[in-house]
Amino acid sequence: MNDTDLDELLDTWTAPAPPPLLRNRVRREFQDRNPRPNRKRWVVVTLVAAAVLFALIGSAVSQTPSPVPAPWTADSEFVSYGPDGSSVIEMNATSYAYAGIEVLLGRSDPRNPLATAFYRVADAAVPAVGRAMQRALGTPSKGPRPDDVRAFGYVTGCGDHSLTGCLQLEHYYFLKRPDTCIGGSVAGTQTILNHPTIGVLVQMGDSMRSTFWVAPDLGCFALRIGTEKRQPDGAFHLVEEKRVVRISTTAR
Amino acid sequence: MELVNGKGREKAFLQLFDEHHGALFRFAFRLTGSAADAEDVVQECFLELVRPTCAFVPARAPLRTWLFGIARNQSLKRLRRRESVGAEAAGTLTPETELLRTELSELVGHAVLQLPEKQREVLVLAHYEKMPLAEIAALLEIDLGAVKSRLQRARAALKESLAACRSEKK
Numbered sequence: 001m002n003d004t005d006l007d008e009l010l011d012t013w014t015a016p017a018p019p020p021l022l023r024n025r026v027r028r029e030f031q032d033r034n035p036r037p038n039r040k041r042w043v044v045v046t047l048v049a050a051a052v053l054f055a056l057i058g059s060a061v062s063q064t065p066s067p068v069p070a071p072w073t074a075d076s077e078f079v080s081y082g083p084d085g086s087s088v089i090e091m092n093a094t095s096y097a098y099a100g101i102e103v104l105l106g107r108s109d110p111r112n113p114l115a116t117a118f119y120r121v122a123d124a125a126v127p128a129v130g131r132a133m134q135r136a137l138g139t140p141s142k143g144p145r146p147d148d149v150r151a152f153g154y155v156t157g158c159g160d161h162s163l164t165g166c167l168q169l170e171h172y173y174f175l176k177r178p179d180t181c182i183g184g185s186v187a188g189t190q191t192i193l194n195h196p197t198i199g200v201l202v203q204m205g206d207s208m209r210s211t212f213w214v215a216p217d218l219g220c221f222a223l224r225i226g227t228e229k230r231q232p233d234g235a236f237h238l239v240e241e242k243r244v245v246r247i248s249t250t251a252r
Numbered sequence: 253m254e255l256v257n258g259k260g261r262e263k264a265f266l267q268l269f270d271e272h273h274g275a276l277f278r279f280a281f282r283l284t285g286s287a288a289d290a291e292d293v294v295q296e297c298f299l300e301l302v303r304p305t306c307a308f309v310p311a312r313a314p315l316r317t318w319l320f321g322i323a324r325n326q327s328l329k330r331l332r333r334r335e336s337v338g339a340e341a342a343g344t345l346t347p348e349t350e351l352l353r354t355e356l357s358e359l360v361g362h363a364v365l366q367l368p369e370k371q372r373e374v375l376v377l378a379h380y381e382k383m384p385l386a387e388i389a390a391l392l393e394i395d396l397g398a399v400k401s402r403l404q405r406a407r408a409a410l411k412e413s414l415a416a417c418r419s420e421k422k
Contacts, residue, residue: 001411009414010379013360016287018277018294023269026295030265034302 072096073105074221075246081238096250097221181220187211192223193247209236218247269298272316275381276323282376283327285365293326317391320383324373324391331369363413371406378403 078091093107109115187199190213197213204210213224223244228236273294280293300306300322308318364372373392377383378399385403389396 001415003407006407006411006414007379009356009360010364010375010410012357013282013364014357015278015281015290015380018273019287019291022273022277022291022294023266025291026269026273026298027262027266029295029299030262030302033299034261 071250072218073248073250074223074244075248076242076244079241079243081240083237097219181214181216184212193244195223195247197223206230265298265302268301268315272319273298275316276319279320279376279381280323280327282361282364282380283324283369283373284330285361286330289327289330293323293330296326297322313390314387317387320377320381321391328369360414363410366413367406367409371402371409374399374402375406375410 073094073096076093076095077089078093079087080090081087089110091107091109094105096105107116107119109119181198181200184200184202187201189196189198191197192213192215195215195217197215200212200214202210202212207230208227210225210227212222213226214220214222222242225242226238227240229239231237276294276297277290280290281287284290284293297319301308301319308315313321364375367375374388377388377391378385383391385396385399389399392399
């Protein structure tokens with residue numbers, strides 16, 4: 001047998017390919033034995049950043065006057081309705097009316113404490129950042145003045161009188177006439193929590209409409225807002241509702 | 253090792269794995285005759301690389317040489333463990349593998365596994381992994397002459413043991 005013959009024979013003995021799972025196995029072992037320093041580092045960086053952010057927020061919020069410039073506050077429930085009529089309270093909120101605007105004092109998610117914590121941080125952080133930016137940029141306040149009562153239904157995240165830098169979400173907004181609470185067609189009247197209200201119907205496209213039950217003696221504050229969606233058969237079905245469940249007098 | 257200790261540690265580790273694991277697996281398989289052992293050997297090689305006590309020194313040898321050295325040590329360790337517990341020795345055929353002996357490749361594999369360890373590792377590295385003899389010498393920490401000598405003896409032994417195969421093949 002010569003060298004070439006031997007080489008040919010040796011070449012017939014092939015080794016199997018390494019199993020594909022071997023890579024995962026080695027990788028797992030690697031990860032077990034080497035906890036990722038990067039992950040640790042990111043956790044530390046995140047914690048430090050969060051601490052700084054909270055400190056800044058705390059500082060900004062503490063400088064914010066938060067009186068309630070209204071003789072009362074309202075506790076509300078935000079309810080969603082299923083097609084079968086079932087209902088879920090998605091959010092609780094406390095707010096008051098100021099210059100035709102609903103100012104949010106606080107909110108919570110009864111089903112989710114984490115969401116509640118998030119709301120609190122977000123409601124404090126966003127207006128604080130907004131105010132800080134306005135201060136830095138020197139942007140003049142564009143918040144509505146008390147005599148500029150033209151709209152309600154904003155949700156804001158601060159209690160600042162001037163509403164400068166507030167979080168303003170056009171959550172359920174409609175314009176009303178300056179001399180009355182009515183900004184749409186009147187759907188009826190009813191008494192809610194001992195306050196007479198007028199139902200004002202606002203159409204939002206063809207498929208949605210909302211009815212605002214506003215109380216003239218509470219500065220046109222809406223004690224109930226129901227949003228309905230048109231069904232395939234043409235009928236409207238209540239899908240969301242904000243309803244005030246308590247009016248509390250504030251100490252002034 | 254800078255690459256593995258620095259940023260992107262896991263990514264660098266997996267890159268090295270992808271680059272070298274195939275050859276290490278083949279090498280370990282041909283030394284131990286066992287795919288399961290070869291898997292364990294490959295795993296040990298790469299984990300050794302990231303141990304705090306890792307002895308790899310780039311100035312002394314290329315990474316490939318170092319990894320093959322670890323694979324060799326691990327393979328021999330497994331072979332000896334097998335022998336000491338009286339289990340199937342490398343190259344000893346079970347009834348199942350006896351049936352497979354009809355296959356030429358099995359016969360060749362059996363013949364290679366029957367070689368003495370020192371000859372087998374040189375043959376596997378030189379023939380199957382196409383490793384230069386100088387690198388084999390560095391890996392085994394022996395001189396070049398010893399590598400050539402072992403390789404010659406291995407090939408001579410195989411020529412003798414596989415002579416029958418050759419005539420069968422023809």
